[in-house]
Structures are given as C-alpha cells and as structure tokens.
Ligand code: GUN
C-alpha cells in the first residue's frame with residue numbers, strides 16, 4: 001500500500017510553513033488544518049486540504065492512513081552532521097581542537113574499511129528516520145568508500161541526501177590525509193557516480209581551513225568553479241582556539257571567512273557549520289554571497305564552543321539553518337536540537353517560539369540548503385517526505401499537554417520535552433520508512 005509510485009492519502013492534523021514566522025508574525029507563515037488530508041502520488045504531494053473536501057474525490061481504492069489526532073509536518077532536515085562520528089558522541093572533557101585530535105580523528109581512520117562505513121551508514125540513516133529526519137547534509141571521511149556506503153544505503157531507502165568526501169591534507173593523522181590532487185580526483189569520481197543520481201547530491205567538503213594547505217584550497221576552488229551550483233560544506237568560527245590557529249596558518253587573511261572567500265567557497269548553497277564568533281564584516285560577506293550559517297546548539301554547548309547569535313544573523317540577512325552536528329552534537333533528534341537552540345538563545349536574551357522552531361526544522365532548513373522548492377513543505381508539488389508526530393507520547397508530555405491551549409504552546413512543549421518517542425511514522429517519497437516501535441523499515445524486497 002505504501003509502494004513508491006502508488007497513490008495514498010494521510011489523514012491527520014496538517015501543519016506546514018511557507019515563510020519565516022519571525023518575519024511575518026504568527027499566523028501569516030503557516031497553514032494548519034485540524035482534520036486534513038495529504039494526497040500522495042508517485043512520491044509527490046498531489047493535494048492538501050480539508051479531509052471533508054478531498055475525501056469525496058479520492059479514488060475508491062486509494063488507501064487512507066488515518067493518523068488523527070497526530071500531527072503531520074514535512075520531514076525534518078538536518079543540514080550538518082558527520083557519518084563517522086556515531087561512536088564519538090559523548091566523548092568526555094575537551095574542546096574542539098583537542099576533541100578532534102583525541103577522539104574524532106582516530107575514530108575516522110576506521111572508515112577506510114567498507115564494513116565499518118556500511119554499518120555506520122545503516123545505523124545513521126535508520127536513526128535519522130527514527131527521529132523524523134528525512135534529509136541530511138553529511139560529512140563522510142576522507143575515504144571515498146565512506147561516501148559510497150552512505151549514498152548506497154540512502155538510495156536503497158529512497159532518501160534525499162547530500163554528502164561528500166572530506167578533503168584534508170595537513171594537521172591530522174597521516175592515515176586521514178589526502179593530497180590536493182587526490183582530494184580533487186576522488187571528489188570528481190564520486191560526483192560522476194552519485195551527483196544527481198536519483199535524489200542524491202554531492203557536497204564539496206573541505207573539512208575546515210586548518211586541515212587544508214593553500215594548495216588543497218586552490219584545488220577545491222577549481223572543483224567548486226567547475227560545479228557552480230553544487231553544495232559546499234565546511235566549518236567556520238566555531239571555537240576561539242581554532243580561529244587563532246587559522247590566523248597563524250593564513251597570516252595574509254583579514255579574518256577566517258576571508259580564507260574561504262579567497263578560494264571562491266563563499267556562495268549560495270555553501271553551508272558553514274557553527275559561525276559562532278563572526279565579526280560584522282564576516283556576517284555581511286556570508287549574507288551577501290547567499291551562503292548559510294548552520295547553528296548546532298547541542299554541539300556548541302557540549303564542546304563549550306559558544307552561543308550562536310541568531311539575531312545578528314537575521315539582521316545581517318544571513319540565511320541560517322539548525323543542525324545536530326552528530327557527533328560533536330549529542331542528540332539525533334531535531335526536536336531536542338530545537339529545544340537546546342532555545343536555551344542557547346535564552347542565554348543571549350533571544351527567543352525561539354514553537355512556530356519559528358518548526359519552520360526552521362522543515363521549510364527553513366530546506367531553504368538553508370537550497371531545496372526550498374522541493375522539500376520542507378506539505379504542499380502540492382513538494383516531495384512526500386513527511387513525519388507524523390505524537391505530541392502526547394509520554395506520561396510527562398500527556399501531563400503537560402493538559403494545560404496547553406494553543407498550537408504554538410503545543411509545538412513549544414513538544415520540542416522541549418519530545419524526542420524519538422514522539423515520532424509515529426516517517427515517510428520518504430511517499431513510502432513509509434519508519435513506524436514507531438517496529439525498529440525496522442518497510443522496503444520493497
Ligand atoms: N571542525 C572541523 N572538523 C570538525 C568536526 O568534525 N566537528 C566539529 N564540531 N567541528 C569541526
């Protein structure tokens with residue numbers, strides 16, 4: 001009944017965003033249908049509306065999954081995480097540069113083994129679906145095999161995913177280093193094989209300025225110039241020690257962002273993880289280029305990196321996403337990520353209401369990665385990547401929800417107290433790929 005290509009309908013409370021709630025004020029940014037129907041055909045959303053209006057026209061043999069009183073939204077989008085860090089999460093006691101040297105780099109050396117990369121890809125993708133995340137932008141390792149594994153498994157499930165082979169040629173263990181030539185050639189081979197293959201897209205992935213020589217950044221610039229519409233992903237201004245190191249390595253550069261500008265890497269669909277300690281100049285340069293800053297609250301708290309300044313980003317017109325950053329980040333759940341984002345912003349005397357948070361997890365993150373025209377909304381023509389949410393999934397949620405009166409409050413409590421237990425079902429391209437409590441996914445044989 002849920003085969004790709006088939007027609008099906010989902011009946012539930014439907015919630016979708018078409019604009020940023022902070023820009024237009026609550027009410028103008030979303031559509032909410034108390035008894036809604038989402039009609040899906042060939043992996044796309046065909047119609048969305050009142051169940052009472054759409055049901056009479058539905059084909060008699062069209063299966064209807066009745067999820068009332070659950071809530072259906074677009075699947076969550078996680079614009080920054082690391083495939084090889086599922087067994088790094090929760091590594092104790094250090095900040096960024098030491099955390100990389102002591103825990104992360106040694107772990108990543110294991111990913112030259114296809115069995116390790118395959119197992120991690122299977123785990124990660126299924127864990128994302130268990131948390132309602134249907135699209136992610138992933139760093140793999142410097143081993144091309146890690147990208148092969150991730151894309152192979154993503155394609156098997158039918159997910160829209162973005163990923164790339166990390167390029168790094170200095171300041172890491174020998175076993176992780178490529179060279180300017182190898183980084184370029186291996187990336188190109190992966191692009192030829194995977195970019196635009198079904199729902200998959202390649203991201204040009206220099207790890208960050210400290211692990212690339214100027215020669216490698218030049219090769220990266222050449223690659224990026226050959227593929228002007230391709231995603232670029234890297235890290236920027238996460239930690240003060242990191243920023244001081246960049247100043248030492250690139251003495252000619254006026255700031256950290258200028259290193260990436262020098263090599264043509266600041267542009268639309270360039271995703272910069274963290275962006276905590278940006279100057280006004282840097283924020284302006286990123287905004288003007290149409291680039292994206294990615295806020296990773298659980299990681300920024302766990303590694304003691306600092307507090308993202310969301311209001312400064314908004315004022316600068318800098319596109320902003322919110323992400324888990326597994327495994328500097330500590331949760332796979334975008335609900336938990338939003339909750340921790342709220343707390344980071346609270347320390348800055350900034351806010352993140354429920355509607356703004358759910359906008360960010362769906363349409364906002366979709367726009368942040370340049371896919372605002374195909375995912376992130378429950379609307380006709382969009383890809384049928386959906387999550388069904390139970391706002392009363394636990395005793396604590398049920399108790400708290402007794403005192404909730406508005407949708408805004410319900411969403412805010414859901415993100416604050418909810419987690420994978422609130423994820424009832426996840427759909428990708430109209431196919432059910434996760435059902436709560438089953439631990440598996442429905443796939444054609
Ligand atoms: N900067 C460069 N590499 C990494 C990484 O793997 N995680 C985080 N949080 N920051 C980085």
Ligand code: ZN
Pocket residue numbers: 080081082235273325
């Ligand atoms: Zn990262």
